[in-house]
Amino acid sequence: MNSASTHDLLSVKGLHKKYGAVTALRDVSFTVRRGEVTALLGDNGAGKSTTIKAIAGVAPADSGSIRLEGQEVHIRRPADATSLGIQTVYQDLALCDNLGICANLFLGRERVSGPFGLLRDVDMEEEARRVLKTLRVNLPALDTPVAALSGGQRQAVAIARAVLWGKKIVIMDEPTAALGVAQTAEVLRLVRDLAEHGFGVILITHNMQNVFEVADSVVVLRLGQTVMEERKSNLTPEAVVGCITGSRTTIGGMA
Amino acid sequence: MNAVNQMTTTQNESKLKGWIEKLFNSTDLGMMPVIAALIAIWIIFEILNPHFLTPRNLSNLSAQIVVTGTLALAETLVILLGMIDLSIGWSSVVAASVFSVGTVFFNLPVWPCVFLGIGASVVIGFLQGILISRVGVPSFVVSLGGAMIAEGLVLAMLTQHGGSVPLSDNLSTAVGTLNVPPLWSWVISLTLFAVFAVFSLRRHADRRRRGAGEAHTIVFAKLASMLVVLVIGVGLLCAYQGMPVLLVIFLAALFASAFLTKSTRFGRYLYAVGGNAEAARRAGINVRFVQLAAFTLAGALVGLGGLLDAARLGVASATVGDSDIMLNAVAAAVIGGTSLFGGRGSVYGAFFGALVIASVGNGMDLIGAPSSVRFGVEGVILLAAITIDTLLRQRRLRSGRA
Numbered sequence: 114m115n116s117a118s119t120h121d122l123l124s125v126k127g128l129h130k131k132y133g134a135v136t137a138l139r140d141v142s143f144t145v146r147r148g149e150v151t152a153l154l155g156d157n158g159a160g161k162s163t164t165i166k167a168i169a170g171v172a173p174a175d176s177g178s179i180r181l182e183g184q185e186v187h188i189r190r191p192a193d194a195t196s197l198g199i200q201t202v203y204q205d206l207a208l209c210d211n212l213g214i215c216a217n218l219f220l221g222r223e224r225v226s227g228p229f230g231l232l233r234d235v236d237m238e239e240e241a242r243r244v245l246k247t248l249r250v251n252l253p254a255l256d257t258p259v260a261a262l263s264g265g266q267r268q269a270v271a272i273a274r275a276v277l278w279g280k281k282i283v284i285m286d287e288p289t290a291a292l293g294v295a296q297t298a299e300v301l302r303l304v305r306d307l308a309e310h311g312f313g314v315i316l317i318t319h320n321m322q323n324v325f326e327v328a329d330s331v332v333v334l335r336l337g338q339t340v341m342e343e344r345k346s347n348l349t350p351e352a353v354v355g356c357i358t359g360s361r362t363t364i365g366g367m368a
Numbered sequence: 369m370n371a372v373n374q375m376t377t378t379q380n381e382s383k384l385k386g387w388i389e390k391l392f393n394s395t396d397l398g399m400m401p402v403i404a405a406l407i408a409i410w411i412i413f414e415i416l417n418p419h420f421l422t423p424r425n426l427s428n429l430s431a432q433i434v435v436t437g438t439l440a441l442a443e444t445l446v447i448l449l450g451m452i453d454l455s456i457g458w459s460s461v462v463a464a465s466v467f468s469v470g471t472v473f474f475n476l477p478v479w480p481c482v483f484l485g486i487g488a489s490v491v492i493g494f495l496q497g498i499l500i501s502r503v504g505v506p507s508f509v510v511s512l513g514g515a516m517i518a519e520g521l522v523l524a525m526l527t528q529h530g531g532s533v534p535l536s537d538n539l540s541t542a543v544g545t546l547n548v549p550p551l552w553s554w555v556i557s558l559t560l561f562a563v564f565a566v567f568s569l570r571r572h573a574d575r576r577r578r579g580a581g582e583a584h585t586i587v588f589a590k591l592a593s594m595l596v597v598l599v600i601g602v603g604l605l606c607a608y609q610g611m612p613v614l615l616v617i618f619l620a621a622l623f624a625s626a627f628l629t630k631s632t633r634f635g636r637y638l639y640a641v642g643g644n645a646e647a648a649r650r651a652g653i654n655v656r657f658v659q660l661a662a663f664t665l666a667g668a669l670v671g672l673g674g675l676l677d678a679a680r681l682g683v684a685s686a687t688v689g690d691s692d693i694m695l696n697a698v699a700a701a702v703i704g705g706t707s708l709f710g711g712r713g714s715v716y717g718a719f720f721g722a723l724v725i726a727s728v729g730n731g732m733d734l735i736g737a738p739s740s741v742r743f744g745v746e747g748v749i750l751l752a753a754i755t756i757d758t759l760l761r762q763r764r765l766r767s768g769r770a
Contacts (some may be wrong), residue, residue, distance in 0.1 A: 203650070209643035220636075220653070225633050229631075232631055242579075
């Protein structure tokens with residue numbers, strides 16, 4: 114465990130969160146390593162979204178600690194997460210379909226000059242092309258409205274935006290839920306690429322096949338608690354499903 | 369031989385078919401429908417009355433679009449957010465009333481009265497914007513109440529003076545009646561075009577240097593076609609008496625609005641909030657500020673429109689608020705392709721929409737048609753525009769792109 118700690122990018126310990134009388138998180142702990150994809154699994158209501166919201170600053174946890182590169186960090190607002198280099202790709206993508214690809218990539222962080230806030234389109238396009246190139250994403254002209262893109266291309270835009278603004282951690286909430294076979298493969302390749310570029314990727318999904326295709330480690334939540342944290346190589350799909358549903362309680366070393 | 373012929377025919381057919389399919393499957397037609405409608409309307413009226421496309425009548429027409437057009441610019445800013453402002457008619461009359469009472473009865477100098485008049489409309493827009501953005505009251509209801517309050521203000525100012533105040537200051541007379549002499553019309557319009565051309569060519573060169581951008585031919589073709597339209601337009605107006613001052617002021621407001629909405633960060637936020645307010649909020653955009661600013665800016669344009677109307681008529685009159693001034697502006701914005709669902713459209717659409725409304729009114733007057741027919745035709749055009757908008761939106765929803 115100690116030998117791996119130099120790779121530890123984000124480590125979450127004992128997250129606890131109550132919504133009124135309902136306890137959403139009891140004790141969530143896991144570690145995300147640099148250059149790896151960590152799959153966050155669990156049945157509906159297990160606390161996946163609440164965990165993500167705590168890390169992204171949308172709804173901070175009541176107690177527990179989040180350490181980034183060994184330093185304790187306090188994430189109270191979405192802006193805190195952004196400035197720490199943590200970006201989230203939401204399930205609904207949060208894109209403005211009436212705006213172009215480039216406009217969406219820079220939404221809220223436009224490059225401007227002069228007293229009128231004149232948009233520096235050419236600069237933004239140049240940077241957008243650079244990012245899309247490193248991601249090996251093929252998109253139509255950068256002023257094409259997002260409305261004209263396919264589901265996979267829209268997902269690619271949302272991921273590219275996270276890469277453009279995230280420096281360390283990219284969280285993805287069900288990125289393949291609404292996609293066809295070919296588009297799913299393309300997005301999974303992107304996920305893998307992100308890890309290879311040194312990001313720590315947290316992937317939420319229900320698709321076991323996706324997990325075994327791209328994840329390096331698997332974290333399972335049940336009723337607001339971490340019930341498993343394990344390297345993928347030590348697991349079988351059946352074991353993971355069993356852990357999610359609760360028909361098995363212990364796997365490997367974790368309880 | 370036959371086979372070859374057949375093949376080329378099928379190819380041509382499939383190309384045409386593909387183009388038509390693309391058109392019918394498109395989810396955003398922009399200003400294409402309004403420009404097509406405008407050309408059709410002009411052809412029909414020119415056939416019915418050959419006086420329609422004369423320099424003299426087009427000069428009249430160019431002054432007739434000014435008030436509807438300026439108010440439609442204001443309405444477009446608000447509609448881009450997916451909201452509506454029903455107070456623009458009466459709010460514009462408030463501006464005119466403040467101006468007339470100030471200049472005629474208080475003998476104030478004319479320029480402070482211009483700012484007081486426009487300022488009154490700005491305050492109305494700002495207060496409505498506060499209720500809409502901070503409290504979250506639907507804009508439809510807020511502006512309906514705002515319209516009633518504005519009507520009350522107008523009656524409070526004008527009833528004691530018989531409901532209308534004739535203007536006598538030099539500024540409104542000049543703005544309402546004068547034309548920019550032909551020579552100056554040419555100098556001003558060609559200089560502005562030259563500045564625009566230099567900027568867009570420099571931008572194009574910058575983009576090409578960094579390995580992107582359109583082909584040279586497209587950029588040159590765009591500039592050349594703009595120059596042709598400009599020369600024909602200014603030429604026709606100069607063949608009569610030059611460009612009406614009213615038109616020059618409206619065009620300045622149009623280009624300022626176009627710059628704001630297309631080239632600045634604020635304009636980008638306007639479209640973003642109208643397209644997907646939640647996505648804009650998560651991207652860190654201050655959605656409430658954008659809404660408040662849009663209503664306030666719309667107020668400034670509304671005030672300008674009110675002063676221009678008073679200058680054109682030579683009188684500030686309460687009856688203007690009862691006329692279809694507000695409905696025409698909303699219709700012009702919608703006919704111009706600005707979607708009532710928000711996020712789609714442009715201020716240039718407001719210009720073309722105002723041109724459609726004014727052309728129908730002007731043409732109907734020329735052929736001596738009664739108002740009943742005129743309202744019917746305008747209504748049909750408006751319904752056609754909103755039907756196209758709704759169909760396109762349904763298509764976007766079907767393909768999961770709304």
